[in-house]
Amino acid sequence: MVVKVYGPAYASPKRVILCLIEKGVEFETVHVDLLKGENRDPEFLKMQPFGSLPVTQDGDLTLFESRATMRYFAEKYKSQGTDLLGKTLEEKALVDNWIDVEATSFNPPIYALTFQILFAPALGLTKDEKVIQENEEKLAKVLDIYEERLSKSKYLAGDFFSLADLSHIPFTQYLVGPMGKEPMVKSRKHVSAWWDDISSRPSWAKTLQICPPPM
Amino acid sequence: MALKLHGVAMSTCTARVLTCLHEKEADFELVPVNLFAGEHKQPAFLAKNPFGQIPVLEDGDLTLFESRAISAYVAEKFKETGYDLIRHQNPKEAAQVKVWMEVESQQYHPAISPIVYQFFVAPLHGKTPDEAIINENLEKLGKVLDIYEEKLSRSKYLAGDFYSLADLFHLSYTYYFMKTPRANLINDRPHVKAWWEDISSRPAFLKVASGMNFGEEKKD
Numbered sequence: 080m081v082v083k084v085y086g087p088a089y090a091s092p093k094r095v096i097l098c099l100i101e102k103g104v105e106f107e108t109v110h111v112d113l114l115k116g117e118n119r120d121p122e123f124l125k126m127q128p129f130g131s132l133p134v135t136q137d138g139d140l141t142l143f144e145s146r147a148t149m150r151y152f153a154e155k156y157k158s159q160g161t162d163l164l165g166k167t168l169e170e171k172a173l174v175d176n177w178i179d180v181e182a183t184s185f186n187p188p189i190y191a192l193t194f195q196i197l198f199a200p201a202l203g204l205t206k207d208e209k210v211i212q213e214n215e216e217k218l219a220k221v222l223d224i225y226e227e228r229l230s231k232s233k234y235l236a237g238d239f240f241s242l243a244d245l246s247h248i249p250f251t252q253y254l255v256g257p258m259g260k261e262p263m264v265k266s267r268k269h270v271s272a273w274w275d276d277i278s279s280r281p282s283w284a285k286t287l288q289i290c291p292p293p294m
Numbered sequence: 295m296a297l298k299l300h301g302v303a304m305s306t307c308t309a310r311v312l313t314c315l316h317e318k319e320a321d322f323e324l325v326p327v328n329l330f331a332g333e334h335k336q337p338a339f340l341a342k343n344p345f346g347q348i349p350v351l352e353d354g355d356l357t358l359f360e361s362r363a364i365s366a367y368v369a370e371k372f373k374e375t376g377y378d379l380i381r382h383q384n385p386k387e388a389a390q391v392k393v394w395m396e397v398e399s400q401q402y403h404p405a406i407s408p409i410v411y412q413f414f415v416a417p418l419h420g421k422t423p424d425e426a427i428i429n430e431n432l433e434k435l436g437k438v439l440d441i442y443e444e445k446l447s448r449s450k451y452l453a454g455d456f457y458s459l460a461d462l463f464h465l466s467y468t469y470y471f472m473k474t475p476r477a478n479l480i481n482d483r484p485h486v487k488a489w490w491e492d493i494s495s496r497p498a499f500l501k502v503a504s505g506m507n508f509g510e511e512k513k514d
Contacts, residue, residue: 147396224344228344
C-alpha cells in the first residue's frame, strides 16, 4: 500500500512530500480544498481532529503534524536516500533543535504573514497591516540570528543538509515568491546563499512540479 | 561527565527538561541563570543560545536549546534506563508519540502559554492580567481540550494506553494554569481531569513541581 499525503497544494504538507522524495519513498497525494472547507468534513476530522493539513497514511498508520510525520519517515527510511538526521545521536539532536527553532520562532511570524497577505483576500477578509508589520519585524529578527548561525555553518544543524533546513522550504518559497519579500532573504548574505542552495535541490523542483500551490 | 542544564527550577521550559531527566534517572547539574539580572541576554549566554532563552543543555561538546528537542535527546540517549518515554522499540507507537508531541507544541502551547503569561508574568512587569488576551486564548484552549477529551475517552494517554513524552510535555504549563481561576477548563472535562491527575502525580514530576513556585510569596 502506497503512502498517501493529503493536501499537497499547501505549504505544510510539502514538508512531508520533500522528505519522501529525498528518501526515495513512493507516495500518492489526495487533494483537499481549504477554501471549500473540506478540512472540516466529518470524514476528514476523523483522521485529523484539529482539521489542519497534512494528514498522511502509511498502511494502517494515520499521522498528522508535518514535522512529526517527516521525522517518522526520516527515521523509518534512515538507511536509504538522503541522510536527513545527521549521522550520530548528537547530530540528530542538533537537527531536532533547529526543527524546533523553525516551529517556535520562524513559523509563527511567517505563517501570520502568509495568512494576511496570501489567504485573507481569498477568504474575503481585509489584510491587517499592523499584524503584517509586527510579524515582518519579528521575522527579520529571526533571520538576523540565522544570518549569524549560517556564517558559522553551511546549514542550520551543521555542515550537512537536514530536516531542519527542509522544514523551512515551503513557507520561505511563499515569502520570496508570491509575498514579494525576497529582499528579506537576499539582503542577508549567508541566509541568501543557504536559501539558494536548499531551494535548488531537485526534490523541491519535483515537489513544485507535482504539487503546484493554490495561487 | 554529567549533563549541565542551564535554567531555573520555576521556569516552565526548564521544568519540562527536568521532568524528563528525572524520568530517565539521568545524572545532571542544574546551573542557575540569573534572569532578573538579564544573564540570558549577555554574550556568554547568547553564544550558547542566540535566542537568549532558557534552558540550554551542555553534554560534553554538545550544546542544545529548545526544551522539547533537549527532552527528546535525553529520552533517546538514556532509552535503556528509567521509564521508556518514546516507545523506541515499537515504531507505530513511537510515531504516535511524535504526533502528540507536535500537537502540544503547535495546538496546546499557543493557547495556554499566553494565559499563564498574563496571570504570572505580566504582574511582575507591573501590569494587570489582560482579560481580552485571557478570554481569547481560553476559547482556543477550550476547543483543543474538547479534542483531548474525545481522544482521552478512547485511550488512557494521548499517544495510546501508555504514558509518553507527549503527555510529559503538557505538565509544566498546565501546572501553573491549574493555579489560576480558570482551572475549570481541565476539571470540567472528566477524561482530561483524570489524565491530568494521573500525569501530575508521577514521582518524577512531583520532584520538579516542588521547585515551581513562580509568583509565590517567600516564607521566612
